[in-house]
Amino acid sequence: MLRRRIEKDLAEWYDREERKPLILRGARQVGKTTAIEKFAENFTQFIYLNLEKRDDRDIFSQDLPFQKLLEGIFFLKDADLQEESTLLCIDEIQNSPEAIAYLRFFYEEAPELPVVCAGSLLEVYIDSYSVSFPVGRVEYLYIFPLDFEEYLDNLDTTKPLEAYRKLPVPPYAHTTLMEYFHEYSMIGGMPEVCAHYRTHGDVRRLERIYEGLLTSYIDDAAKYSSSPSSYQSLRHVIESAANETGTRIKFQGFGNSNYRSREMGEALRHLKRAMFLYLLYPSTDTCVPALPRPKESPRLQIIDIQTIELFRRAAGH
Numbered sequence: 001m002l003r004r005r006i007e008k009d010l011a012e013w014y015d016r017e018e019r020k021p022l023i024l025r026g027a028r029q030v031g032k033t034t035a036i037e038k039f040a041e042n043f044t045q046f047i048y049l050n051l052e053k054r055d056d057r058d059i060f061s062q063d064l065p066f067q068k069l070l071e072g073i074f075f076l077k078d079a080d081l082q083e084e085s086t087l088l089c090i091d092e093i094q095n096s097p098e099a100i101a102y103l104r105f106f107y108e109e110a111p112e113l114p115v116v117c118a119g120s121l122l123e124v125y126i127d128s129y130s131v132s133f134p135v136g137r138v139e140y141l142y143i144f145p146l147d148f149e150e151y152l153d154n155l156d157t158t159k160p161l162e163a164y165r166k167l168p169v170p171p172y173a174h175t176t177l178m179e180y181f182h183e184y185s186m187i188g189g190m191p192e193v194c195a196h197y198r199t200h201g202d203v204r205r206l207e208r209i210y211e212g213l214l215t216s217y218i219d220d221a222a223k224y225s226s227s228p229s230s231y232q233s234l235r236h237v238i239e240s241a242a243n244e245t246g247t248r249i250k251f252q253g254f255g256n257s258n259y260r261s262r263e264m265g266e267a268l269r270h271l272k273r274a275m276f277l278y279l280l281y282p283s284t285d286t287c288v289p290a291l292p293r294p295k296e297s298p299r300l301q302i303i304d305i306q307t308i309e310l311f312r313r314a315a316g317h
Contacts, residue, residue, distance in 0.1 A: 001038055002154050002195050004031060006143050010039045013141065014114055021103045021115040023093075023133065025122055026143040027275035027303050028220060029213055031191040032118040035143060036089050039116075044085035047077045051095040060098040066105040070113075087114050094119040104134035121220060121274050144275075145189030145304045148181060154198055155180070188304045217276065225270075233259055233267040241277055241302060248282075248297040268300075277302045 006024075013022055024032045040046035049056040059072050073088070074081045088106075093099050106115045117138075146154075152161040160180055163173035187197050193209050217238060225231035240255025251261040251268065259267075271277050280299045281292035 001034070002031075002146070002191055002198075003150070004035055004038075004143075004146070004191075005150055006031075006035045006141070007039060009141055010035065010116075011042075013139070019111065019114060020137060020139045021106050021117060023122070023138055023140045024116060024118040024143055025140055025275075028120050028216055029190055029192065030143050030145050030303075032143055033089075033091055034191065036087075036091075036116050036118060040087050040089070043087040045079055045083045045087070047073065047079050047086065047088045049073070049077075049088075049090045051090065051092045051099060057096050057099070060096045060102060063098075066102065066109050069102060069105075070110060084112075087116065090115065090117045092119050093117045094122050100133055104137040107134070107137040121223060146191060146194055147189060148184050151184045151189065151194060152177075152180060154194065190304055220274065229263075230266070233263045234270060237264070237267045237271055238276075241271075241300060244300050245302050246299065248299050250297055275303060 010022075013019065024036065026032050037046075037048075040048075051057045051060075055076070059069065059076060062069075062072075064072060071081065073079075079086070090099055103115070103117070106113065149161070149164065152164055155161070160173065160177060163170055164177055169177065187193055187203065187206060190209075190213065192213075193206055196206060196209060197203070218235070221234040221238060222231055225234050236255060236257055236259065240257070244255065251264040253259065254264040254268070257264070268277070268279060272279055278301045280301060281294050282296050282299075283290040283292050285291055
């Protein structure tokens with residue numbers, strides 16, 4: 001299992017005096033659930049609810065008083081309510097507005113119980129379906145694909161990471177670090193890809209994982225599209241984004257299409273909320289804060305280096 005910076009963030013969250021239920025936010029397949037499961041190894045008891053499953057979801061829809069809900073969760077998972085070293089994980093929480101509403105009571109009535117939540121496409125559900133998390137009763141933590149420093153941290157040797165963290169980087173380490181950077185650039189930072197490559201060291205064996213990621217991205221487009229035409233515009237963005245990466249774009253006719261600015265703007269913003277891509281707006285400010293200028297053309301970036309290649313495959317390039 002990969003070492004991730006998020007592990008330190010989770011430990012700091014747990015040690016806070018006024019700890020609130022935590023919402024892990026990030027794109028699909030960046031390791032949210034895996035990070036929680038690894039963090040759970042620090043506890044005697046781990047209760048995992050997946051709200052894509054009806055049995056786990058239904059308990060939140062019974063309109064129970066909070067203490068009865070808590071008893072019901074422990075009963076459902078055959079857990080000990082008196083065990084102090086317990087971590088509760090509510091995964092795919094976007095599937096239950098009732099579960100989201102109960103989070104305030106976990107904070108107010110059971111602050112001693114650490115609660116971590118996660119969900120696929122959580123950003124989209126928040127905006128598109130008016131999902132509202134209890135203000136002031138939860139906190140958020142973002143997780144992204146592995147960056148280069150995390151990639152180095154998972155090598156069999158610690159010396160490249162130690163050299164990378166020195167400023168300036170020692171001249172004798174430059175060639176080695178560049179070799180690792182080219183390797184990282186070739187495979188990307190998606191956790192499953194990195195873990196598989198570290199185990200087998202064979203780029204050809206990554207093909208199946210890449211195809212699975214691509215399929216899940218395309219399937220997701222159907223989940224948050226409001227109509228067939230919306231789905232088609234989302235598909236077009238997925239298929240065209242790779243060729244526009246790193247450039248300043250215009251919404252009108254994006255990707256050599258006949259789509260209007262409104263249609264492409266909506267599709268791009270949907271994918272931005274899903275954290276698949278980013279729209280970076282320029283700034284002309286010369287002092288802090290350097291505020292973006294949203295009326296200017298943004299520069300397009302995609303979540304991960306290798307995701308660019310995935311999107312190109314979707315386009316048939």
